[in-house]
Amino acid sequence: MYYSFYGWYLKCQSNAQTLAVIPAVHNTRNKSACSIQVITDNDSWTVMFPADAFQRTKRNIYIGENRFGEKGIYLAVNTPQVTIQGKLDFGPLIPLKYDIMGPFALAPFMECRHSVWSMRHSVRGNVCINGQKYFFRDAWGYWEGDRGRSFPKEYIWTQCCFSGGALMLAVADIRMAGIHFTGIIGAVLWQGKEYRIATYLGARAVKIQNKMVRVTQGALELDVRLLEESGHPLKAPLKGDMVRTIHEGASCRAYYRFCKRGCTLFSFETDRASFEFEYFPG
Helix, strand or coil, X not given: CCCEEEEEEEEEECCCCEEEEEXXXXXXXXXXXXXXXXXXXCCEEEEEEEHHHEEECCCEEEECCEEEECCEEEEEEECCCCEEEEEEEECXXXXXXXXXXXXXXXXXXXXXEEEEEXXXXXXXXXXXXXXXXXXXXXXXXXXXXXXXXXXXXXXXXXXXXXXXXXEEEEEEEEEECCEEEEEEEEEEEECCEEEEEEHHHCCEEEEEECCEEEEEECCEEEEEEECCCCCEEEEEEECCEEEEEEEEXXXXXXXXXXXXXXXXXXXXXXXXXXXXECCCCC
């Protein structure tokens, strides 16, 4: 039986406003469709399209009149629930040095594979959603993607651009070919240097508790903590079908601390974090 999904997550954020857009295509044995999900500081929407509205090249996705890619985003959505019009231009992308999945990019039977296309890039433009205007001038963007069959049953994902750097971290319950383990992928850009944190490099989640995660890897330690219960519903894939509901705070309060050999490289609290905490107590 054939199940699959493929989607990108493009986040644009100024000091005052946040807009994240998720174009995706999803297939099950009996049906295929594509969608655009939009999440802001205060709301979220899902707009469905027929499967043949989706086209993809290596660096662009097209869904109807909407376009997403390395040069930016063009949105033209008009439904009874939401009207979206606008254009956002991206500056030069900052990709990672190599695939965030490392050797797991070649592993068979994985539910989900992750990509990071740009850790940080400039964003400029305007978007209007149901009459609300979003202005991006001195703004930053982030671009990642997922492909596979399903999101992990339990996982934590967070991303943040901040002065001097950017970070992303995903910690998930991985089930693959009859084995079961906590998988970690993450990257920190700080003062021009890339730090990779991943299971394939020896990373371990030493604490997952009370909306807080601590990951260690040799001399490195990264703490992330969600400080507020906020999130808007998004659709996520389950065996290729967008029937699972998750919750994301695209712009919420969080705390981050990154240490090397016991010395704190940075530590800050922000209200500009993106967070999905899909771990269940107990």
